Amino acid sequence: xxxxxxxxxxxxxxxxxxxxxxxxxxxxxxxxxxxxxxxxxxxxxxxxxxxxxxxxxxxxxxxxxxxxxxxxxxxxxxxxxxxxxxxxxxxxxxxxxxxxxxxxxxxxxxxxxxxxxxxxxxxxxxxxxxxxxxxxxxxxxxxxxxxxxxxxxxxxxxxxxxxxxxxxxxxxxxxxxxxxxxxxxxxxxxxxxxxxxxxxxxxxxxxxxxxxxxxxxxxxxxxxxxxxxxxxxxxxxxxxxxxxxxxxxxxxxxxxxxxxxxxxxxxxxxxxx
Numbered sequence: 001x002x003x004x005x006x007x008x009x010x011x012x013x014x015x016x017x018x019x020x021x022x023x024x025x026x027x028x029x030x031x032x033x034x035x036x037x038x039x040x041x042x043x044x045x046x047x048x049x050x051x052x053x054x055x056x057x058x059x060x061x062x063x064x065x066x067x068x069x070x071x072x073x074x075x076x077x078x079x080x081x082x083x084x085x086x087x088x089x090x091x092x093x094x095x096x097x098x099x100x101x102x103x104x105x106x107x108x109x110x111x112x113x114x115x116x117x118x119x120x121x122x123x124x125x126x127x128x129x130x131x132x133x134x135x136x137x138x139x140x141x142x143x144x145x146x147x148x149x150x151x152x153x154x155x156x157x158x159x160x161x162x163x164x165x166x167x168x169x170x171x172x173x174x175x176x177x178x179x180x181x182x183x184x185x186x187x188x189x190x191x192x193x194x195x196x197x198x199x200x201x202x203x204x205x206x207x208x209x210x211x212x213x214x215x216x217x218x219x220x221x222x223x224x225x226x227x228x229x230x231x232x233x234x235x236x237x238x239x240x241x242x243x244x245x246x247x248x249x250x251x252x253x254x255x256x257x258x259x260x261x262x263x264x265x266x267x268x269x270x271x272x273x
C-alpha cells in the first residue's frame with residue numbers, strides 16, 4: 001500500500017513542485033488533476049517524468065473542465081460530446097503512464113435532492129447506453145497498465161450507481177479487464193452501512209482508493225473508524241495507492257504531513273508497513 005494525494009490539495013506552482021512537497025511529507029504518489037484547456041505536450045512530458053525526477057508516481061490522471069460529469073447528459077449534447085472526448089483522452093494518457101482515471105454516470109448537485117428515493121436504478125435503455133460509453137472509454141487502456149474505474153458517488157451528487165454493488169455489476173458488464181471500482185470513503189460513508197465489511201466483499205474489484213472522512217475532510221477529522229478501514233484493506237490484500245481526495249480546513253503544509261503520519265501509524269499498528 002502506498003499513500004497519494006490529489007494535486008489540487010498540494011502547494012506548488014507546477015506538478016513537479018507539488019510532487020517534491022509530497023515526497024517531503026511522506027507520500028509516494030500524486031493524483032494529477034489537469035485543467036483540460038491547459039493540456040499541452042509540455043505538461044504531458046512533465047507528468048511522464050515525475051517519477052524519474054521526484055520519486056513520486058503519477059498514479060491517477062483526470063481532466064477538469066465544465067463538461068466533467070456530463071458523460072450521459074442528453075439535455076446538453078455539446079457538453080456530453082466534449083465530456084466523452086475528454087474522458088477518452090484521459091484514458092489514453094493513463095494507458096501511456098500506467099495510471100487510473102475514473103468516470104461516473106453523472107457528477108454534480110442533484111436537483112431536486114433525492115431526499116427519500118435512494119439507490120435509483122437506470123432503465124435498461126440508459127444502462128445499455130452507459131455500458132457502451134464505459135466500454136468505449138475503457139477500451140483505451142485495455143492491455144496496458146492503465147485502468148478506467150467506476151466511482152460510486154453519493155445520491156446527492158449522482159442519480160445512479162451510488163453504491164458498490166451497482167458499480168461492480170456495471171463494471172463487469174463491460175467484459176473488459178482494465179476496469180473496476182474506485183473506492184471513495186467519503187461517498188460510501190453515506191451509501192454503505194458497514195464500510196469495512198463492504199471492502200472485504202468487494203475485494204479485488206477495488207483498484208484504487210480515495211480517502212476522505214465522513215465530513216469530507218482528511219482522515220481523522222470525522223467519525224469514520226480508520227483503524228477498521230485500514231484493517232479491511234489489509235485483509236483483502238490491497239496493494240495499490242490510497243489517495244487523499246477531500247477538502248482542507250488548514251494549511252496543507254501542516255495538514256498533509258500530519259495526515260500521512262496518522263495513516264501510516266495505523267498501518268504500522270496493523271503490521272501493514
